[in-house]
Amino acid sequence: MSVDSPQPVPSHPVPAARPEGATPGTTARGAGRLLSRPVLAWASWDWGSAAFNAVMTTFVFTVYLTSDAFGGEATAxxxxxxxxxxxxxxxxxxxxxxxxxSDSGGRRKLWLGVNSLLVAVLTGLCFFVFPQPEFLLLGVALIALANVFFEFAGVNYNAMLTQISTPSSIGRISGFGWAMGYVGGIVALVLVLVAFVEPVFPWFGSDTTDSLNIRLVAVFSAIWFLAFALPVMFAVPEVPRKAKAAQLGFFASYGLLFRRVKAIYRTSPHTIFFLMASAIFRDGLAAVFTFGGIIAAGTFGFTLSEVIVFAIAGNLIAAVGAIGSGFLDDRTGPKRVIIISLIGLLIAGSAVLVLGPGTHDVFGYTWTGDTTFWVFGLMLTLFVGPAQASSRAYLARLAPEGKEGELFGLYATTGRAVSFLAPALFAASITIFGEQRYGIIGILVVLLVGLLVLLPVKPPAKVATAVVPSH
Known part of the structure; x- marks a missing residue:
């Protein structure tokens, strides 16, 4: 998840009771209360987005796209x-x-709605991806484009966090959104399993002819996402238009961005170092979920039903890990939690790679491929949640009071700037070694580089306060 889009910072002090960057009319009524209407409506988008994240891009549709029907798992x-x-x-x-x-033009909510609608449409069009090699490019193009618009929507969605929270509640509300996403993924996957993949009663949606049941999953996901994306459009107000910033041309907006980065580097270089490190390892974290289901099916021979069951368990473990790590984060600081999580991910990922789908004797026990993936695959999901949650908490501790939005905007920017790394290295590793299993190497390299870049970065309490220009 990317967090907050860049926005000009007011020159006057920001009251503690109002979220950063808020002005009258932009903060939702009831902001700051965990179970308030705006918070629940905001988190509903995360709940709905799980149909795209968990069902389409991780555990169901991409597994379908990389099956033998499309030319073999390695090629696909x-x-x-x-x-x-x-x-x-x-x-x-x-x-x-x-x-x-979108912030400066007063169109944050508008573009959240437009981009969400585009994601839903592209997802629904996946219904026309028939199980034949000639439809592979269509399926990949639809998923790739949907990813682009999903990230654009995510920037605007996460920017709303400051409108529904206060400085004292931003952490738990942000965490609540993460949890809603994980739980929403579980519910959506269960429904897909019992209605389409292994239906509890026969209906036209359970027909496997030309993979109709899987193609209908795309329609289900589109409707699910759109339905749960709607509440935020009614519960959170639009931000006001900023006349000066709104006049910036497209390329001038990049100029403003570069000036902000230079200013932060001059006054708080370790903030930039953390943004760089987190951008890299967050791409590796995303890859764990993006390619996890594909590896389970292609390398370890999981059926689609087994992949979905694993996904349900994985989302539950990830949610538990994210919630539990919050307490450790408060006691020891976010950097230590992230380092432990990345090391755990490297160990678990290496075990999946080395042990593979074969049978091995380990410490006197016979391990099959199924056992390997269940144990170390769930270990991977256990550490993903804490790394994601503590990464956001890390930056929240770095942000100077009244300028949190600027740093969270750069957090989103840097994260997306390297979002091609893990997919590219995953594909390149398969190409080099000739087996899907070795795509894990590409993911491990990204996680390792992110860890190495993070190690010398000073923890939040030792980093100087950044100064961010407003224009």
Whole structure:
């Protein structure tokens, strides 16, 4: 999840009771209360987005796209990997200023709605991806484009966090959104399993002819996402138009972005170092979920039903990990939680790679491929949640009072700027070694580089306060 889009910072002090960057009429009534109407409506979008994240791009539709029906898992995985890498390049080129311009133009909610609608439409069009090799490019193109618009929507969605929270509640409300996403993924996956993949009663949607049941999953996901994306459009007010910033041209917006980065580097270089490190390892975290289901099916021979069951368990473990790590984060600081999580991910990922789908004797026990993936695959999901949650908490602690939005905007920008790394290395590793299993190497490299870049970065309490220019 990317967080907050760049926005000009007011020159006057910001009251503690009002979220950063808020002005009268932009903060939702009841902001700051965890179970208030605006918070529940905001988190509903995250709940609905799980149909795209968990069902379409992780555990169901991409598994379908990389099946033998589309030319074999290795070939299809390479095409998918490069397709997602291309989407990452587009995101890196365009996302830095989309949030900035929608904020300054007073169109944050408008563009959240437009981009969400585009994601739903592209997802629904996946119904026309029939199980034949000639439809592979269509399927990859639809998923890749949907990813682009999903990230654009995410920038605007996460920018709303300051409108529904206060400085004292931003952490738990942000965490609540993460939890809603994980739980929404569980519910959506259960419904897909019992209605389409292994239906409890026969109906036309359970027909497997030409993979009709899986293609209907795309229609289900589109409707699910759109339905749960609607509440935020009614519960959170639009931000006001900022006349001066709104006059910036497209390329001038990049100029403003670069000036802000230079100013932060001059006054708080370790803030920039953290943004760089988190951008890299967050791309690796995203890849764990993006390619996890594909590897389960292609390398370990999981059936689609088994992949979905694993996904349900994985989302539950990730949610527990994210919630539990919050207490450790408060006691020891976010950097230590992130380091522990990344090391855990490297160990678990290496075990999946080395042990593979074969049978091995480990410490006197016979391990099958199924056991390997269940144990170390769930270990991967356990550490993903804490790394994601503490990364956002890390930056929240770095942000100077009244200028949190600027740093969270750069957090989103840097994250998207390298979003092609893991998909590209995943595809390249398969191409080099000739087996899907070795795509794990590409993901591990990204996580390792992110960890190495993070190690010398000073923890939040030791970093100087950044100064961010407003224009």
């Amino acid at each position: 995985s390479v095409v998918l990997g490069w397709g997602l890498a291309a989407a990452g390049v587009l995101i890196a080129l365009l996302a830095p200023v989309t949030g900035q311009r």
